[in-house]
Amino acid sequence: xxxxxxxxxxxxxxxxxxxxxxxxxxxxxxxxxxxxxxxxxxxxxxxxxxxxxxxxxxxxxxxxxxxxxxxxxxxxxxxxxxxxxxxxxxxxxxxxxxxxxxxxxxxxxxxxxxxxxxxxxxxxxxxxxxxxxxxxxxxxxxxxxxxxxxxxxxxxxxxxxxxxxxxxxxxxxxxxxxxxxxxxxxxxxxxxxxxxxxxxxxxxxxxxxxxxxxxxxxxxxxxxxxxxxxxxxxxxxxxxxxxxxxxxxxxxxxxxxxxxxxxxxxxxxxxxxxxxxxxxxxxxxxxxxxxxxxxxxxxxxxxxxxxxxxxxxxxxxxxxxxxxxxxxxxxxxxxxxxxxxxxxxxxxxxxxxxxxxxxxxxxxxxxxxxxxxxxxxxxxxxxxxxxxxxxxxxxxxxx
Numbered sequence: 493x494x495x496x497x498x499x500x501x502x503x504x505x506x507x508x509x510x511x512x513x514x515x516x517x518x519x520x521x522x523x524x525x526x527x528x529x530x531x532x533x534x535x536x537x538x539x540x541x542x543x544x545x546x547x548x549x550x551x552x553x554x555x556x557x558x559x560x561x562x563x564x565x566x567x568x569x570x571x572x573x574x575x576x577x578x579x580x581x582x583x584x585x586x587x588x589x590x591x592x593x594x595x596x597x598x599x600x601x602x603x604x605x606x607x608x609x610x611x612x613x614x615x616x617x618x619x620x621x622x623x624x625x626x627x628x629x630x631x632x633x634x635x636x637x638x639x640x641x642x643x644x645x646x647x648x649x650x651x652x653x654x655x656x657x658x659x660x661x662x663x664x665x666x667x668x669x670x671x672x673x674x675x676x677x678x679x680x681x682x683x684x685x686x687x688x689x690x691x692x693x694x695x696x697x698x699x700x701x702x703x704x705x706x707x708x709x710x711x712x713x714x715x716x717x718x719x720x721x722x723x724x725x726x727x728x729x730x731x732x733x734x735x736x737x738x739x740x741x742x743x744x745x746x747x748x749x750x751x752x753x754x755x756x757x758x759x760x761x762x763x764x765x766x767x768x769x770x771x772x773x774x775x776x777x778x779x780x781x782x783x784x785x786x787x788x789x790x791x792x793x794x795x796x797x798x799x800x801x802x803x804x805x806x807x808x809x810x811x812x813x814x815x816x817x818x819x820x821x822x823x824x825x826x827x828x829x830x831x832x833x834x835x836x837x838x839x840x841x842x843x844x845x846x847x848x849x850x851x852x853x854x855x856x857x858x859x860x861x862x863x864x865x866x867x868x869x870x871x872x873x874x875x876x877x878x879x880x881x882x883x884x885x886x887x888x889x890x891x
Contacts, residue, residue, distance in 0.1 A: 500570075
């Protein structure tokens with residue numbers, strides 16, 4: 493069957509960032525389906541193009557987006573991609589199913605229109621509970637825009653043949669709109685056990701990135717936006733500045749990067765290193781070099797529902813994890829003894845727990861081992877992509 497997959501921020505393993513749609517596409521191809529991916533270009537100068545990437549027919553639309561954009565700039569980028577992806581989607585022939593994966597919520601509009609005008613069913617994947625995330629973060633204050641977004645959310649859910657939610661909290665959010673449980677499947681983000689895994693350290697990275705040889709290293713890898721709580725980590729690093737053998741390492745990119753660098757310069761945080769953005773291979777090497785991974789968010793209730801890639805890659809890497817969200821990630825790491833929770837409003841609590849963990853290498857090793865076991869048994873992409881493919885199989889007509 494031919495499947496049209498619409499994802500505004502599609503990434504391959506070489507691109508870095510979330511690669512969930514890539515791995516799901518690979519599983520669908522393995523199951524005999526043809527996958528056409530509609531996504532956006534990566535920079536302002538790049539023209540739209542069509543490429544075949546590992547069996548996926550990828551259509552890049554010229555609809556530039558940057559995390560530095562303000563609310564109106566982002567909205568314009570969302571609307572441009574929505575319009576162009578709708579036109580491109582209607583050009584496709586013999587589509588059996590559309591998969592639309594948020595965010596933004598507007599990604600559901602092309603799928604909704606195709607269903608209404610051509611009768612093609614769609615599966616909608618909820619990666620964030622929009623519009624509740626921008627509402628709670630104060631980015632969507634206009635009454636009319638907020639009302640329209642809430643109406644659109646319910647309409648997209650109602651018309652979807654099935655909905656995949658990425659966390660229990662997201663699943664609850666979907667159900668609260670009146671959708672039946674039978675129509676929703678929870679499939680969280682994925683561990684990539686063949687990419688992130690425990691192995692001897694690549695010591696060449698120490699010299700390459702001017703890192704200390706025997707320091708206690710904590711790493712944050714992923715998006716660095718307003719919602720990610722990076723300022724909270726830096727406040728903690730400031731408290732630990734006197735401990736010369738503790739390093740905080742950041743890899744990734746986001747809208748807050750310039751202000752974060754400015755803060756480090758102002759506070760003279762020589763225990764903090766921002767290394768940039770990497771593809772999956774070097775990112776995995778850097779994570780493997782470190783002692784603990786950090787999965788943080790701003791202390792906003794809707795963010796408790798998040799299903800962060802960095803958490804599942806940390807499990808795969810066999811690293812103890814520090815989380816600061818009161819949601820299901822706290823329950824996960826505490827129940828499986830693969831990490832700890834720190835108070836999101838108290839850098840002092842964070843700093844004290846780092847010092848405690850540093851004194852207990854055996855406990856760190858145990859948590860790391862538990863993390864790897866959990867990745868292998870429950871969250872590996874081979875397991876979860878197969879679950880997703882089974883959901884798709886249940887929607888398609890029997891051939």
